[in-house]
Amino acid sequence: MFNMVNSIYNMRLLDDLARKETTIHKIHPLVKLLTTLVYVTAVVSYGKYEISSLLPYVFYPVLIFAFAELPLVPIMKRVLLVQPLIIGIGILNPVFDNYTVMLSGMAISRGWITFLSILIKSGLTVTVSILLIATTGMDKLALALRMLRIPKIFVLQLLLTYRYISVLIEEVLRMMRAYSLRAPRQKGIHRSVWGSLAGQLILRTFERAQRIYQSMSLRGFEGEYNTGEPTPVSFRDCIYLVGWNLFFIIARIYNIPMLIGLLITGVIK
Amino acid sequence: MSHHKLEVRKLRFSYPDGHVAVKDISFTIHHGEAVGIIGANGAGKSTLLMLLMGVLFPDVGEVLVGDVRVTKKTLPMIRQRLGMVFQDPDDQLFMPTVYDDVAFGPRNYKLDENEVESRVNMALELVGITHLKDRASYKLSGGEKRAASIASILSMQPDVLIMDEPTSALDPQARRRVIGLLKSFEHTKIITSHDLDMVLDTCKRIIIIKEGEIMADGAAAEILTNRVLLEDCGLEMPLSLQNCPLCGIVKA
Structure with missing residues (x-):
């Protein structure tokens, strides 16, 4: 851990x-x-x-x-x-x-x-x-x-994954910590709860994705990720x-x- | 200034599972007013905010910003005038640096890059975090993140600021700074929170919601001192108005 x-x-x-x-x-x-x-x-x-x-x-x-x-x-x-x-x-x-x-x-x-x-x-x-x-x-x-x-959807995907990977890992860590504190003398996570843990994680990810999308569209996002004007070569x-x-x-x-x-x-x- | 008015008329909204989150809510908020929307968990506050912002659309009733009705067509214009600060700043700070985050809104509205820069600088100055401009958002402390997320809305120069739990998860000093910040804004403000002391500090008017309906709408000084009403709605009086547990001074 x-x-x-x-x-x-x-x-x-x-x-x-x-x-x-x-x-x-x-x-x-x-x-x-x-x-x-x-x-x-x-x-x-x-x-x-x-x-x-x-x-x-x-x-x-x-x-x-x-x-x-x-x-x-x-x-x-x-x-x-x-x-x-x-x-x-x-x-x-x-x-x-x-x-x-x-x-x-x-x-x-x-x-x-x-x-x-x-x-x-x-x-x-x-x-x-x-x-x-x-x-x-x-x-x-x-x-x-x-x-x-390169199509904007791929670039956006890449950027958001990069930004939120740490949030996702923190989410996993919190879940694992909560599990291990209530499951003493266990090494790792028992396979019987793998499914529900993964499911939980997916649902939380969906929810966060939805909130992020809302916060983006509330600030005028319409699909194009504007990062300022590029400097000339x-x-x-x-x-x-x-x-x-x-x-x-x-x-x-x-x-x-x-x-x-x-x-x-x-x-x- | 009728174009700064926010009017909600007979709003009703139910989720696909049939749960009616908002039942027949109406109110009008005028230019420059600071309104606290309070209620127990599940009272319908967040749903109401989503309806105001046009993230959700009501089954019945309408929301008017100025004289414009919130519909899918008017959304871009509405969202430029209403700025919403989310409860979790991590949901709102998704760009690599604070500057880019604050510039995100103005850039989406295709403003000239010079104008974007001046707006960003102004917004950062307003919330007092100019020194954090080039920092990565994920590295900021809770209070700094909150300030950055407020700046990211201010840069869009909205007429109305809508905030969902602006002081949640902040340490006492960061909370005090955010309260000071909110008080310094002259925008029309709509704040939902369970931090009733903050609401008392920042809002002159309170709307209490219970099970999707308005239970009271009036002056903060009257509503937040009405113990019976507050307890009936699953709330309690602000701590600053409660009797002191140590010295026993009776305040209310």
């Missing part, structure tokens, strides 16, 4: 970080969103045995961390949260793909390479997604999504967009680490 309470308080860390005013935070949200999309596309487009060519893609998150003055540990903890899922997906690769290859004089199953590749790709893509929220904020991100003509934003995307595309076409390696070994020869 303590962990859950703790996670509620930690949940809004990204919001707090998003309120900083660094160079990266000032970049237009749409530009950051597009850059992240191109980055993610580029990273996942690599084949399952390609690892070394992914190396240049580490630059982007590292620079964002540095320039946006973001704390490494709490963000990496969030990245680790999804890792069990990724391990679950990739852990059987070494079993099924047991063709061995020689790597620096070591015999290794190809499955391990694909597993590592999945881990690196997921690590990179999840990190940049979290960095996007931590440097932009959910509200501005929603604005960027609307600029991309500046010249600096364009340079940021073009610069990074060019880098991602070049890194996708040419294997930069191999070229550098060839250059160095060539020079030594």
Whole structure:
């Protein structure tokens, strides 16, 4: 239970970080969103045995961390949260793909390479997604999504879920606390009351949703979530967009680490 | 100023399960009046507020704001003139920051962003929370949340302020601040509450409701001192008017 309470308080860390005013935070949200999309596309487009060519893609998150003055540990903890899922997906690769290859004089199953590749790709893509929220904020991100003509219903859904998830968790906590105080010597919640607890939660959620909708429509809400006028994209934003995307595309076409390696070994020869 | 008048004529409303929540209620509230609507739990206060705001529509009777009848067609105009503050501020503060929440109403009415900004600043100043402008709503204390939710209504510059239990779940000092705030507004005010001391402080006129009907409508000083009437309606006299349990001073 303590962990859950703790996670509620930690949940809004990204919001707090998003309120900083660094160079990266000032970049237009749409530009950051597009850059992240191109980055993610580029990273996942690599084949399952390609690892070394992914190396240049580490630059982007590292620079964002540095320039946006973001704390490494709490963000990496969030990245680790999804890792069990990724391990679950990739852990059987070494079993099924047991063709061995020689790597620096070591015999290794190809499955391990694909597993590592999945881990690196997921690590990179999840990190940049979290960095996007931590440097932009959910509200501005929603604005960027609307600029991309994503239907308002989805954007609204996303924003309201983000806002009310903590209220929902608090509701669950209250119910669990009320249950555990009247059910001593019980671990967890007995399955006989799962149904009624879940039902209660749904009904409470409906009621709250109704009240929120009423309070919205009483203030003139008619389906469009107005978050102010978007700021125009500046010249600096364009340079940021073009610069990074060019880098991602070049890194996708040419294997930069191999070229550098060839250059160095060539020079030594 | 007839356009600031709020008139309720022979209102009756029943829920789909057949429960009649409001039976034949009529009253008129004039410009600048502060009216407390009180009654026991389930007396029909909240339903009445919903009917005033056009969230629910009556089976019989009508609500008139100025000379305009509350119907689905007139709702946008009505809701610009009546501002309602909800009992739970969490229901009303759904935007990422206090500023965005207070700007939500004006933006929906498609006001120019400069006008939105000046309205937001004015509303925040009125309730004294300008310093909380960029804070996230969910991080505020109970009293601050209440002030923010009031500001989110004031920014729409309504003629009539409707408040559902404005002092519930507040600590004594936050409650005192909200009372001070309510007294400072010159709007027409309709306040429902069980906090009768607050009602006594803020309202000159009281309407008591019992089982969906008006039991009394008159001056606060008369109604809130009528012990028999209050007890008959499931209420009791405001604590400030009751005899002191420690020193035994008899007040009423």
